[in-house]
Amino acid sequence: MNKIPDTHYLNCKKGIKSWLTTVDHKRIGILYLFSIMFFFFVGGMFAVLLRLELLTPNELYISSDTYNQFFTLHGAIMIFLFIIPAIPAILGNFVLPIMIGAKDVAFPRLNLASWYIYIVGALFAVFSLVSGGVDTGWTFYTPYSTTTTTSVISITLGAFILGFSSIFTGLNFIVTVHKLRSPGMTWFKMPLFVWGMYATALIQVLATPVLGITLALLIMERLIGIGIFDPAMGGDPVLFQHFFWFYSHPAVYIMILPGMAIISEMITAHSHKKIFGYKAIAYSSLGIAFASFIVWGHHMFTSGQSELAAMIFSFLTFFVAIPSGIKVFNWVATLYKGSIAFTTPMLYTLAFLFLFSIGGLTGIFLGALSVDIHLHDTYFIVAHFHYVMVGGTVIAFLGGLHHWWPKMWGRMYNETLAKISCGLIFVGFNMTFFTQFIMGANGMPRRYHLYDEMYRPFHAFSTYGSMVMAVGFFLMAYYLIRSLYNGKPAGNNPWGALTYEWAVSSPPPEHNFDDIPITDHGPYDYDKVVAKSTLTEN
Amino acid sequence: MDTTGTFWMPPSHSTIAGDVDGLFYFILYTSVIIFALVVGLSAYFAFKYRRRGEAVKTDGLDHNVKLEIFWTVIPTILVMIVFVWGFKTYMKINVVPKDAYEIKVTGQKWFWSFDYPEGGNSINEIVVPVDKPIKLLMDSKDVIHSFFVPDFRVKMDVLPNRYSITWFEATSVGEFNLFCTEFCGKGHS
Numbered sequence: 001m002n003k004i005p006d007t008h009y010l011n012c013k014k015g016i017k018s019w020l021t022t023v024d025h026k027r028i029g030i031l032y033l034f035s036i037m038f039f040f041f042v043g044g045m046f047a048v049l050l051r052l053e054l055l056t057p058n059e060l061y062i063s064s065d066t067y068n069q070f071f072t073l074h075g076a077i078m079i080f081l082f083i084i085p086a087i088p089a090i091l092g093n094f095v096l097p098i099m100i101g102a103k104d105v106a107f108p109r110l111n112l113a114s115w116y117i118y119i120v121g122a123l124f125a126v127f128s129l130v131s132g133g134v135d136t137g138w139t140f141y142t143p144y145s146t147t148t149t150t151s152v153i154s155i156t157l158g159a160f161i162l163g164f165s166s167i168f169t170g171l172n173f174i175v176t177v178h179k180l181r182s183p184g185m186t187w188f189k190m191p192l193f194v195w196g197m198y199a200t201a202l203i204q205v206l207a208t209p210v211l212g213i214t215l216a217l218l219i220m221e222r223l224i225g226i227g228i229f230d231p232a233m234g235g236d237p238v239l240f241q242h243f244f245w246f247y248s249h250p251a252v253y254i255m256i257l258p259g260m261a262i263i264s265e266m267i268t269a270h271s272h273k274k275i276f277g278y279k280a281i282a283y284s285s286l287g288i289a290f291a292s293f294i295v296w297g298h299h300m301f302t303s304g305q306s307e308l309a310a311m312i313f314s315f316l317t318f319f320v321a322i323p324s325g326i327k328v329f330n331w332v333a334t335l336y337k338g339s340i341a342f343t344t345p346m347l348y349t350l351a352f353l354f355l356f357s358i359g360g361l362t363g364i365f366l367g368a369l370s371v372d373i374h375l376h377d378t379y380f381i382v383a384h385f386h387y388v389m390v391g392g393t394v395i396a397f398l399g400g401l402h403h404w405w406p407k408m409w410g411r412m413y414n415e416t417l418a419k420i421s422c423g424l425i426f427v428g429f430n431m432t433f434f435t436q437f438i439m440g441a442n443g444m445p446r447r448y449h450l451y452d453e454m455y456r457p458f459h460a461f462s463t464y465g466s467m468v469m470a471v472g473f474f475l476m477a478y479y480l481i482r483s484l485y486n487g488k489p490a491g492n493n494p495w496g497a498l499t500y501e502w503a504v505s506s507p508p509p510e511h512n513f514d515d516i517p518i519t520d521h522g523p524y525d526y527d528k529v530v531a532k533s534t535l536t537e538n
Numbered sequence: 539m540d541t542t543g544t545f546w547m548p549p550s551h552s553t554i555a556g557d558v559d560g561l562f563y564f565i566l567y568t569s570v571i572i573f574a575l576v577v578g579l580s581a582y583f584a585f586k587y588r589r590r591g592e593a594v595k596t597d598g599l600d601h602n603v604k605l606e607i608f609w610t611v612i613p614t615i616l617v618m619i620v621f622v623w624g625f626k627t628y629m630k631i632n633v634v635p636k637d638a639y640e641i642k643v644t645g646q647k648w649f650w651s652f653d654y655p656e657g658g659n660s661i662n663e664i665v666v667p668v669d670k671p672i673k674l675l676m677d678s679k680d681v682i683h684s685f686f687v688p689d690f691r692v693k694m695d696v697l698p699n700r701y702s703i704t705w706f707e708a709t710s711v712g713e714f715n716l717f718c719t720e721f722c723g724k725g726h727s
Contacts, residue, residue: 064724137721143698144681144722231699237682238697272593274600302684303695304702307632311625318617322610329609332576335583337597342588350580357576361569364617368565368624370558373631374691377684377719441546441562443688445719448727452715496593527598 002491002534004410008507023108026508029094030408031115036090039081039122044473046074051432051466054459057451067449068135069150075138080159081122083393084251087258088169088204089118091400092197094408096173098501098508099191101182101517106175114168117161124158127151137447139248142229142240146221153222156215163208163215166254170204173197182500184519191499191523192281196261199285203250203257203292211247214240238303245296253292255389257285259396260327263352266396266403267331269497270346271338272526277330284323291320301372310369317367324360328353343495344418348399351426355391359384362437377447380440383433390429398425398476405480406494410506411487412535417479424472431465491534498531499523551714552690553707557627559691565620572613631692634705638673641666645676645683645696648725650716664716671707684720695720 009026019027050070053060062070097105105111128134128151136145136152145152177198181190218240220226227233229240268275275281297305297313331353340346362384366372375381406412439458444451451459493502500517501508521529543549546566547559641664642653653659666672676685678698685704686693694704718726 068721068724068726135723141682141721147681148723231697238700271587271596272589273596274598276600277606278600280601280606302693304697304700307629310628314625314628315621318621321617322614325613326606326610328576332579332583333602333605335580335587337599338583338587339589339594339596340584340587342584346584350584353580354577357573361565361573364569364620365562365565367617368561368620370554370624370627370631370691371562371565372624373628373693374558374562374688376693377686438546441548442543443548443686443715443717445686445717447721450727524600526596528595530593530595532593 002489004489004507005505005509007509008410008505009510010409010507012510021112023104023112024510025093025097025105025108025111026408028111028115029090029092032085032089032093032118033408035115035119035122036082036086039077040086043074043077043082044470046070046077048466048470050074051463053449054451055463057453057456057459059450064449065135066133068447069133071447072134072137073129076134076155076159077125079138079251080162081125083255083389084162084166085118085169086397087262087393087400088173088197088200088254089114089165091262091397091404092169092173092258095404095501096194096197097176097180098504098512099194099499099523100177100180100185101500101513101519102176102180103511103513105172106179107172110168111172114165114172117165117168121158121160121162121165124154124161128154128158139244140215140218140240141244142218142221142235142237143231145218146230153219156218160212160215160219163212166204167208170201170208173201174205177201182517182519188279188282189519189522192264192275192278192285193261193499195282196257196264196285199289200254200257200261202286203254203289207247207250207254207293210243211251214243214247217243238300238305241300241303242296245299246293249296249299250289250292252385252388253288255393257288259352259356259393260285262396262400262403263331263349265497265499266345266349266399267334268524268526269403269495269499270343270349271335271340272496272530273334273336273338273340273524274526275330275524276333276336277326278524281327281330284326287323288320291316291323295320298367298372301369302376314367314369314372318364321360321364321367328357328360341495344413344415344422345399345403345495347419347422348395348402351422352392352395352399355387355395355426355429358434359387359391362387375440377445378440379436379444379446382446383436383440386433386436390433395425398422401480403495404501405483406487406490407501407506407508409484409487410489411483412490412494413483413487414479417475421472421475421479424475425469428465428468428470428472432462432469433465435459435462435465493531494533494535496531496533498525498529502531548688550689550691551708551710551712552687552692553709554627554630555689555691557630561620561623561627564623568616631704634673634703635671635707638671638705639667640673640675643674643676643685643696644679645685645718645722646679647681647723648718648727650685650718662716666708668708668711671705673705674703676702676704681722682720683718683722686717686719687714688717689714693719 683696
């Protein structure tokens, strides 16, 4: 029988104060887990309300002004409060130090500070929500955002503050990976999750300041009218788009690289197979991180930028596609001659390969200049980025949550319910968003409250899909919360995996390791070592 | 020329629509093949190598240079075809023919107005002759709008304090939807 150890990081200190002043990376990960999941729920509710309104072409139950605020809040909350921090701040914080054999991150106090900054930023966002909402879209395009009467200042200030939280996490991970690896763990013996987090951290530290400056300029424009972006004062509204996408395109990779990083861990751990093309995957993370900085203009093919600029951005965009494709091919090849267990994390991994392939391939349509002219700002774009961000990042995040959940809490969730929930989310997601590709290509513009009758069947089907998805998410919330009380003890290594976090107890002790761990095998040496699953001992 | 529309694309009623649709379908079919390979092989491997019983050591295969070169070079060639094809049509969309008939377009919250060279004007409805290139000289009075006619495959942002230009040539007579595709507030439609 597996047992939960008597003392571990969750019960070594007690009381609210011990949590609010903790510098333990695992506890900070848990703080982030609850706060980020709260905002995931809020953003998700806005999504359901939006889909419900779009059931019919005419006004169903909310006005156009309310509709515009809902899609803005859905986007802003999901991007800034959920998907950017989710994987690095929750799973990265929890497992990255253990994976490299460290007792904590390099700057534990900075780590806690990043959580407090997240909360402050979130409060600003919540303030704008209760003080009348924002109606600019999450992209805050000028001059609309400089002239609307809604609370643009508080939400952009919130995003500005959240940027620092992101920078602190990134900085912490860069230094941790450089300085705190255990003896013998060379760069090419690191788990690929660590490589992915490292590449993400580089973008977080280098790109986020640009967003901060842009939003600060926007705030000053509104407050004191400095006239950088407002054409009425001789400013240039397209300059805002350049600044904004100079951050927000790399930010897309702040979101997807961690998802890819999780896939590399799950696909090996649940197939007990050595990763195919370790170096190709590691280098492609860095390649993607670098290329992400020089493709921002592909968001602006219809903005009136010069033909030469459009040509260069289109050309460079296709070079982001190649390393992403290489990663997918490597994961498929990893499955070959493996020993594949159909656990919940493996189902999420297979769902990721399916959905992310669609997300990636539809990006090719949008990179092609002539086709993008037609598809730009239609539902095709909406479907494309949801396939990448939800089908890619969120599916990987949920897989990772199920993969490391027994490590976090020492207990297993109900696997049957987990598989049903995964299936509902997968089917519901495709129903919701695949239809949006079709209506987008047929000309349905995004951000419309009222729409042409011809698109009605697509919108209705999409709404039904979102309901299926919502059921899947509520089921997940149910069995995950329930597992905290009466889940079966998981043992140290429920999946029979080889990375360090599975060698310590579940939940891990306060300081992770009693002795400095020494690497005697690689993270994916399933051809040399067999680790038995501790689940079979139940 | 396909005037009834297909499953994916709306009807095409302009000179460049055929080029755009050709590339769209080229990418679509290529993508379907790649997608079928990725998902088909994943499903096949997942089924064939499913775990049976106790954990065992697995094959140590971790690279294959020929295969890796293959799956890097082939997609690179494919995306370069897409890039060149897309760019060529894009230049057609952007270079206005010399004899084009010029209409002044003004976007504002929340209507379009069109001024014709003979002095007439119209609101929210642009009336153009068929088989003649039409040049649009566009400007906005307030925020950014975007001029989009799906059946013509033409779209261009309309900016305040700056002119933007696009053109099209309708190939059949009819009424076609005109949409604004840059979010501009309550009456965005």
